[in-house]
Amino acid sequence: MESILEVKNLTYIYSAGTPFEHKALDDVSFHLHRGEFVGIIGHTGSGKSTLMQQLNGLLKPTSGTVLLDGKDIWSDKALTRQARFRVGLVFQYPEYQLFEETVFKDIAFGPKNMGLSPEEIDRRVREAAGFVGLTEEQLEVSPFDLSGGQKRRVAIAGVIAMEPEVLILDEPTAGLDPVGRSEILGNIEAYRKAKNATIMMVSHSMEDVARLTERLLVMNGSRLAMDAPPAEVFTHAEELVAMGLNIPQVTQVFLALKKRGLDVKNVYTIDQAVAELNRLRGGASHA
Amino acid sequence: MLKDITLGQYFPGNSVIHRLDPRTKLILLVVYMVALFVASGWVSYGVMLLFLLTVIKISTIPGKAIVRGMKPLVMILIFTGVLNLFFTKEGTVLVDFWIITITTGGLERALFMMARILMLITGTFLLTYTTSPISLTDGLESLMGPLKAVKVPVHELSMMMCIALRFIPTLIEETDKIMSAQKARGADFESGKLIERAKALIPILVPLFISAFRRADELATAMECRCYQGGEGRTKMKQLHYTRIDFAAFGVVTLVVAAIVVLKRFGL
Incomplete structure (x- = not known):
């Protein structure tokens, strides 16, 4: 797969030279490929949010480099600005950043800053609204009249409208009900498929990352502890627990079954569990 | 970044200054300020500066932090300095060019005022650097207690x-x-x-x-x-109590103030 974003030996220190000095990132390196869905998991304070802000040039690394298409995003001012648009960042609780009079204007804020023509802005806003399931009528109302879940969609659309090649989301489903969660995750997946975009998602839900992602980055104590497909990451259950993380519930159940002597494979999604149980039942009926 | 604003920020620590009762610190800050205005000669200012530097040393606040906190005030300092420099007409003339006249008196006054402002602000910073906001308001509430009688x-x-x-x-x-x-x-x-x-x-x-x-x-x-x-x-x-270190602090400041008053008598 073609690499789009590369992080090399990234270190970041907050408030250097004060009593509050804190190393938030310590020698982190990894690649992101085009069209990939990557998850980041890690305990609170493990450096996930700091890492995200390095990738689009909001924070400048203390040492190390961030390469977008092989070019250092800090090597030139224009490249830094370009990184803002090519790498879209959706913060935690993004609905608190809404400020415009109408949903349309708020989604258009990013594209406007890119200096696009009014027609192009219009097209992008409507397309982005479509991705997150907002209706035409909703584009003309005030974002503050919408429900919490809808505000979140508006905020995500505001970033999608810039059509970033890499979309980074910090817990996009925090505080939403189950229906809202699966809808937003579906929207994100739809955007990835339509634009062959790279998605990087911070999540505390092991079920979500197990189901959606192809690769997992595990952060622990400012360092990148693991970089592997979910199937592999979840085989290190004990290490994950030691990092204050967990494995999907269904994986826990299957590990317990294995302990009791049942011949099952490791699974980490519901679909795999169903297939595995069917296999067992099938095997039993044949015997 | 906004986080770099240190104006009035609390620096956690466990020095003697940190452990003083907030009321002591508030009262002594006021006394210190009055003393700064009473002091009128360079010797008195030397005494005050020595006192201030000693307190900074004891408080373990890094000097860098204090200097950084000064940054937003640079404009005020320059303004004061320039005003005093140009508008005081005392002593011998040093520079006389077009409408600008700088006299020795003006130069001395400008330096004097700038030193006064710097020391005033540093003293205030020391209070907020070494006192958590909560204990600061506790101290204020306790000191303003008598005002309750007049329905404040x-x-x-x-x-x-x-x-x-x-x-x-x-x-x-x-x-x-x-x-x-x-x-x-x-x-x-x-x-x-x-x-x-x-x-x-x-x-x-x-x-x-x-x-x-x-x-x-x-x-x-x-x-x-x-x-x-x-x-x-x-x-x-958390009840506020005066302890031995508070009495010691009152003692030290009383000595400094006494010294300033005596020096003023001699015009120093």
Whole structure:
């Protein structure tokens, strides 16, 4: 797969030279490929949010480099600005950043800053609204009249409208009900498929990352502890627990079954569990 | 970044200065300021400076932090210096050029005023650097206690101050977050003309105000849920007590003030 974003030996220190000095990132390196869905998991304070802000040039690394298409995003001012648009960042609780009079204007804020023509802005806003399931009528109302879940969609659309090649989301489903969660995750997946975009998602839900992602980055104590497909990451259950993380519930159940002597494979999604149980039942009926 | 604002920030520590009763620190700060205005000669200022530097040393506050806190005040300092330099006409003339006349008296006065402002501000910084906002308001409430007799809502005032101080870092953090989020959408706060820059603040200010109101509302509800009803009959978990170090501090400052008064007698 073609690499789009590369992080090399990234270190970041907050408030250097004060009593509050804190190393938030310590020698982190990894690649992101085009069209990939990557998850980041890690305990609170493990450096996930700091890492995200390095990738689009909001924070400048203390040492190390961030390469977008092989070019250092800090090597030139224009490249830094370009990184803002090519790498879209959706913060935690993004609905608190809404400020415009109408949903349309708020989604258009990013594209406007890119200096696009009014027609192009219009097209992008409507397309982005479509991705997150907002209706035409909703584009003309005030974002503050919408429900919490809808505000979140508006905020995500505001970033999608810039059509970033890499979309980074910090817990996009925090505080939403189950229906809202699966809808937003579906929207994100739809955007990835339509634009062959790279998605990087911070999540505390092991079920979500197990189901959606192809690769997992595990952060622990400012360092990148693991970089592997979910199937592999979840085989290190004990290490994950030691990092204050967990494995999907269904994986826990299957590990317990294995302990009791049942011949099952490791699974980490519901679909795999169903297939595995069917296999067992099938095997039993044949015997 | 906004986080670099150190003005009035609390530096946690465990020095003697940190452990002084907040009331002691407040009273002594006022005494120190009065002494600064009483002092009129360079020798007196030398004594005050020595005292100030000793306190800084004891407080273990890094000198760098104090210098950094001064940055926003550079303009005021320069302004004061320049005003005094040009508008004092005493002593011998050093420079006489066009409308600018600099005299020895002016030079001395300018340096003197700048030293006074610097020392005043450093003293105030020391108070806020070594005292947590909570104990500071506790101290103020206790010192203003007698005003209750004349119907001044002392508790309410100190609670308001406490909440305001408590929320400064929260709001700064919030502003930082909103700024990052808007920057991620390509907002530009650093370039453009004055009007453009002012306009660029709208995407920050609107969400900031909304969240401040939301927070205020939530805080009020949370306080009511815990039966908060003002100062009437309210007790404190941490009672303020004067200890030996407080008396020692009063003693030291009394000595310094006595020295200043004596020096003034001799015109030093």
